[in-house]
Amino acid sequence: MDDDDDFVHPIFRSAPGEDSGSDTLGLYRFQAEIAAQACLAMLTHEDIEYVVCEWHEDFVVGFKDGRVELVSVKHRQYRRTLWNVGDLCKDGGLAHLFNSWRACGGASNVQLRLTTNGALNTSKNNAAALARMCGSDPEVTDGIDTVAKAIAQYFLKIRWKQPYSNIPVVPEVARMADIAIPDGFIATIKAFMAVLHIDFEKVPSARFVTDVNIQQLLRPAIASLGLDHVDVETTYRRLVERIEKANRGEGERGQLAEYIANPSRARYNTQMQHRIARRTLYRSSVLEEIVYSRLTVPTFARGQLPVSAPGGANLRKKLARGLVPPDEAAHAEKLRSAWYLAWAQHRSGLPGDITDLANMRLEVAATAFECREHAQNATGEGRPYGARMNRLLTQQLTPEQMSAALPFKINKMHLRGLAYQLCDECEFYFSEWFDVAGEEAS
Incomplete structure (x- = not known):
């Protein structure tokens, strides 16, 4: 026994x-x-x-x-x-x-x-x-x-x-x-x-x-x-x-x-x-257990014009240093703004939101680190890997692969927007570390 x-x-x-x-x-x-x-x-x-x-x-x-x-x-x-x-x-x-x-x-x-x-x-x-x-x-x-x-x-x-x-x-x-x-x-x-x-x-x-x-x-x-x-x-x-x-x-x-x-x-x-x-x-x-008649919250709410999220300068510098193509960088800005609006409009407003978001941030950041490691290994030492890393983020950041839950049903573009927001907050880079404050905006 x-x-x-x-x-x-x-x-x-x-x-x-x-x-x-x-x-x-x-x-x-x-x-x-x-x-x-x-x-x-x-x-x-x-x-x-x-x-x-x-x-x-x-x-x-x-x-x-x-x-x-x-x-x-x-x-x-x-x-x-x-x-x-x-x-x-x-x-x-x-x-x-x-x-x-x-x-x-x-x-x-x-x-x-x-x-x-x-x-x-x-x-x-x-x-x-x-x-x-x-x-x-x-x-x-x-x-x-x-x-x-x-x-x-x-x-x-x-x-x-x-x-x-x-x-x-x-x-x-x-x-x-x-x-x-x-x-x-x-x-x-x-x-x-x-x-x-x-x-x-x-x-x-x-x-x-x-x-x-x-x-x-x-x-x-x-x-x-x-x-x-x-x-x-x-x-x-x-x-x-x-x-x-x-x-x-x-x-x-x-x-x-x-x-x-x-x-x-x-x-x-x-x-x-x-x-x-x-x-x-x-x-x-x-x-x-919440079931949605529509699979996810829209990337942008119907009838509302997209707005630009505050900040963004750090993200632009990091994407540029990683040699992410300009059109992909512009798209990253839009997705960051989409995430900003979605969170503002659909969070519950209860203190539990803080824990839900903290858990999701950890998972997204961990996924970004994994994508960076794969990009570095595939690119070769000393060569820019930001573009490859960005493509891996597109593949890996999907709701199905996240164990954390938010108060609303998100789509993959929300997740990428959150990732770009974390990058803007200097949680991770698309290149080796550099002094963002000393870098001129592109």
Whole structure:
């Protein structure tokens, strides 16, 4: 056995029991579509860093400040009666969330959310009251001890049949009211309620969730990113399919929450790192699923006259020193201006643009260095190689060969324009290095 296996918590070695929220493909799709809401939020909310598709809990949202939110999704058919506290504890997933939270050691960076489309029972001290008693600043505090005691008893009863290792075992009795509650357990339940949010008021049913997500989340995100010609229906379908694949696309099924909440636990466990990585989606993952009805953003926007980008003197000097033909040099200037306009018009305006552009700049510069090396080797020592290097850039700088992604679909001329901009910024040369400032403009 691999040494890493000894490090895995026993909960990872068993598949979760069946529950009412995951017994049909349709309800799996509902869970994936609720997870898609968090994924789409990454396009417009910079505080969300990633979403991990889970198994015991449906997904985990990771925030850039180190917080994680464990989310359980439960669909309730319209023919069913209202959720009561007992339903929420057993079929609604609260026992799952509690067990996961305890597995995380009740860490201060862990938050919990139960998302359900089911209406809550509004009778005194029932499910609707529980929802208002949750959170660090509860709306209702009257009756919280009574509700916490009821939840404690429900959890202890559920433990008789379900192997929740973080819920204590007590003797079985005929009446729930006679269950012996261990010392301090009610206080633990109240601490659990303080980090729990029950989301139910505006959660659509499985029948309507697709339309709600597309109209209220995906379309506004596309508009805020300034993206054109997006096939919205296909994009949404691809995103949900990617979530489903991440959720059930591997043989190992185990709860990852305690490792996500405390990354140091998985740091030396390669198996766990790989398992989490296979289930993790980032902002870039969502951008990769965007499908365009038109292949790329136009080099120049329709109806707008091309303008010259600021700068350009350094580029002209470098192209001239490399003996790049004048017509190719003039074309390089136009492509640099095309890139300048495309970035100004189509970037999302969010801080994530900086990282996206930085990654693309690194790849383009690396490609330029490779082209320069090939040009030098093919030309011979001491001979000008700028023209050959420029032709290699034309061949090598294509979107298909770039692993980095930008907030809009680029074409190969955008990439060459970015390369010429990097050259103007003195990231690379079309010849051996020389003092650009001391060179007269051609």
